[in-house]
Each structure stands twice: as C-alpha cells, then as structure tokens.
Amino acid sequence: MMKQESKDLIELMAKIVTAASALIAGIAIPVVLNYNEGKNRQSQLYVQIMSQREQSDSALRERMFNALISSYFGKEVSTDPEKQIMFLNLLTLNFQEFFDAKPLFEDLDGKLTGESRRKLQKIAREVADRQINMLNKPDQEPIELMLCGEAEDDCRNTVAFSLNGLQRAYRFNVELLDVGTSAVSVRVSPAQEGAQPESFDFKPIEFEVSYYDTPFMNNTRLTDGSRFAITLKNSDPAAKMAVLKIVTFPEEFMSLRDRPYFDEILAKVKEEKKGIFLNGN
DSSP, X not given: OHHHHXXXXXXXXXXXXXXXXXXXXXXXXXXXXXXXXXXHHHHHHHHHHHHHHHHHHHHHHHHHHHHHHHHHTSXXXXXXXXXXXXXXXXXXXXXXXXXXXXXXXXXXXXXXXXXXXXXXXXXXXXXXXXHHHHHOBTTBOOEEEEEESSOBTTBBSEEEEEEEOSSSEEEEEEEEEEEOSSEEEEEEEEOSSSOXXXXXXXXXXXXXXXXXXXXXXXXXXXXXXXXXXXXXXEEETTTXXXXXXXXXXXXTOXXXXXXOOHHHHHHHHHHHHHHHHHXXX
16 A cells, blocks of 8 residues: 555656646746747847947048059149158058059159158158067067178178077078168178077078068068068168168967968868867777
8 A cells, every 4th residue: 555655756747847847848848949040149249239330430540541452543643752751750660561662762762862862761760660560479589680891890791590480490691782771781691600490491581671561561481481570770882881670470460461381281270170079989
C-alpha cells in the first residue's frame, strides 16, 4: 500500500515538473528570442549609423579635397605663390595620410627664393614632424644623424644606425653623397660590422631625401615587413652638412592609403594556424 502511494506521488510530481517546465519554457523562450532580436536590431542600427556617418564623412572630405585642388590650380591661386603655400598647407593638414603633395611642393620650390622658399620648407618639415610623432613609440624613438660631405672631427661622412624590425634587429650605414638647397643625396647599405641575420638580403641603394619627403609616403620596406623612413631636418649646402631623421614604423600602424601586402597576410595566417595547432596538442 505504502509502495503504491509512493509510486503515485512520484508520478504526480513528475507530471507537475513536466507541466511546470513546459510553462517556463513557453514563457522563457520567447523572452530570450525577443531579447536576442532586440540586441541584433541594436547592433544593426549601430552598424548602419556608423556606416552612414563614414559615408557622409568621406563625401565631405572628397568635396573639400576637390575644392582645395581646384582652387590651387585655379587662375587666382596659381599665379600667387603665397596663396599656393597656404593651400598646400591646408592639403597636407587634412589629407596627409593618403595624398602625396611632394610633386606640388617641389614644383613650387623651383619658383621660390629667399624667405618664401624657407616658409615652404618650414611647412614641409612640420608635416614630416607630425607624422614622425604619430609613428613614435617609447621603445622606438626617432634617430637623428648629422652628416658632412667631408669627414671632420665632430661630423662624419658615413654613420651607422640600428633598427628593431618585426623579427630581428638590423644595422645600416648611411653615407652623405651631395647636399643641395632643398634636398640631399644619400647611400644606405648594410653595415659590415656586427652579425647580420643570414637571411638579410639588402642591396645598397642611393636616393634623394628632400624637405618634402614624408614618412607616410616615402619609406623603405624590409623583407620581414618592417619599414623605416628617412627625412631631412636641416641642410647647409655651403658647409656640405645635413641632419637626417630616421623613424621606424610600429607594427600595428596602417594609414588610410596603406594596403597590406599579400605575402604579409599569408605569413600571418600561417603563423596563426601553426599556433592553433600547437595549442590544440
């Protein structure tokens, strides 16, 4: 008798639990679904707002860029060097990450003399310094080198400098070849002293560095994806002397104009897959 009552009680409790579970599920599932739908709608709305904001910003910047360029080449400005300097300053202030203004600076430099040229060079140096500050990291301070056409006691013709790449350190020599009014010629080659990585293949290169070179637009890329730029801080044609700044790009930096190289992407994907495989074991 007692066994039958216990069995009936258990069956009753099972029916109550089943009914209660069904009731709770019937209430909870719609609530959860509605909550998730609400979160999805919020996320979609946020993405839509950000997308529209980005499109509006891009359209505004495009109109501004076209207006500045049109004005720069317009009759009123193209015949007035002072106004050209002003418009070049506006272009570099607002579009330095994807617009290379060096050809315009060099063209105007050839038409200017004296104080007007110095003003143009000052604006260009400020552009380069702004970009260097954006690239600067506590462990990657810009390197400043003073070079002379002929070696003296306190000034050498060739100076070595080191760079911390993405995977290893590199050491280079930079040699001053010629000094002009707005630009200098240099040769960059691997330093012979010290142990260089076996896979380091860098052929000596000669190129011009002017006041109008900027890190974002004018930089050198190494085999492991590391990049560095050389800018001109000061030059003295009479004394055949120049001061250069060398800046290393941080790994995470990417300008609006920049596009990742396919081999870099492929290498990173392989490294990530390798890490996942090792962790899985």
